[in-house]
Amino acid sequence: MSQLSKVFISHFTVRYAETDRMGYLYYGHYASYFEVARVNALKELGVRYRDLEDDGYLLPVRTFEVNYKRPAHYDDDLEIRTTIREFNGIKILFSFETYRSTELLNTAKVELVFVNKSTLRPCEAPQNVKEILIQATTRP
Amino acid sequence: MSQLSKVFISHFTVRYAETDRMGYLYYGHYASYFEVARVNALKELGVRYRDLEDDGYLLPVRTFEVNYKRPAHYDDDLEIRTTIREFNGIKILFSFETYRSTELLNTAKVELVFVNKSTLRPCEAPQNVKEILIQATTRP
């Protein structure tokens, strides 16, 4: 059965605080944009990250990778397109594309792992979350 | 009895990430500089902020006030001079002066309050900390 690619959209306007003296959105701030983008993706799927933490899970980042093609500037309206690429019950891989209108500014990948808040060891995601994430996964 | 003014010194080099597209150290980043400066002041007095939190205290900011005279730029070496201005057992008032060499860039005040981590209500500082802070207070 063919599966349609599920893409989640988030919008950002570059804040003055996020620019640097090149006049660019500082390269490190995308980390927080991608975090908002994936939290929005999860929300759209009915999973609130806030609740996950309250239920005893943490979701720290394992690997983070960005390829910058063009810079963003102050007050630019950006669109981040988020896709869930892999999920094995414990680890989840998101991919991101940042656009300014039709221009692709960068692509990124973030791998996170479900961790038990008490033991701080990797663990299986809650059953209902697992089902949702498996459904939402779009292989590249 | 006259009391000598106790001034605590902290040094900072402005990071690229902290500049904005004016080329200035973004005005909001001083909040984290002053936080480091007051934590250093407490450390010099033998009080580790980290231990305070582990012992069940929080020290949130109540009021924050900065007067900017001149901007700082990328890679500038800054010196922040911290003084404890008031302490009544519960609230503590720090004042700060930011210098680049002999040039005064800004002055600031931060008021913090001791809070019990469980009740989230204001509370007296631990007895040993109280004695240290009373000793270290320099009225303006």
Next chain:
Amino acid sequence: MSQLSKVFISHFTVRYAETDRMGYLYYGHYASYFEVARVNALKELGVRYRDLEDDGYLLPVRTFEVNYKRPAHYDDDLEIRTTIREFNGIKILFSFETYRSTELLNTAKVELVFVNKSTLRPCEAPQNVKEILIQATTRP
């Protein structure tokens, strides 16, 4: 003639990157929220801050003051209400109130000054901007 208070509304959702280990929105990050809030207010008045800089003006912060009453937490939806309090052609004073639903979390004031980008000296705002800002000013 009586003047109605003009209040400009901006919305924010607290990002994970903006929380600290108390679980609070770090007190220093409000600086960037207030900056977005006043840029939004100007946009609503037809003044794009981005254009001001392109036209040779800078608008650095002179004084900044916050009174924190209650903390915000991760994923909280905040509303910042911005008012222009004073404008004398060169300096502009904004006041802010941060709400989570009906709860007032803090109040703040920011004074900015129009600066000529070449001379870096305070200067009069452009004529059309002056007229707009005088109109929009709500005395407390």
Next chain:
Amino acid sequence: MSQLSKVFISHFTVRYAETDRMGYLYYGHYASYFEVARVNALKELGVRYRDLEDDGYLLPVRTFEVNYKRPAHYDDDLEIRTTIREFNGIKILFSFETYRSTELLNTAKVELVFVNKSTLRPCEAPQNVKEILIQATTRP
């Protein structure tokens, strides 16, 4: 002729502002740590990044990659070990290792490209900088 690996050392103490509600140094803040670490490395080699920009060069990040193994916490003393891995006259690849005492917390790579400030096109580094960087390169 065998070449000894040249490692440049930078020290950081985790700021409160840089923690998140997990109590960890937020994963995105390493970007600014690595930036300080590579600027320090260049300084040690006699190249001031600040001067490079004044001389008409920009050095934006092309790719950024981090592998997180263990989190850092508030007030932790971290050591970042920086190595120059590749340099072809235009692009430069840095690698980083973050340690807390003897514990490896993460590894990272950042690729930057020399860009002409006027044309915004990739360009050769200045001749003296090229010689220094070629000398300092340690292949993995």
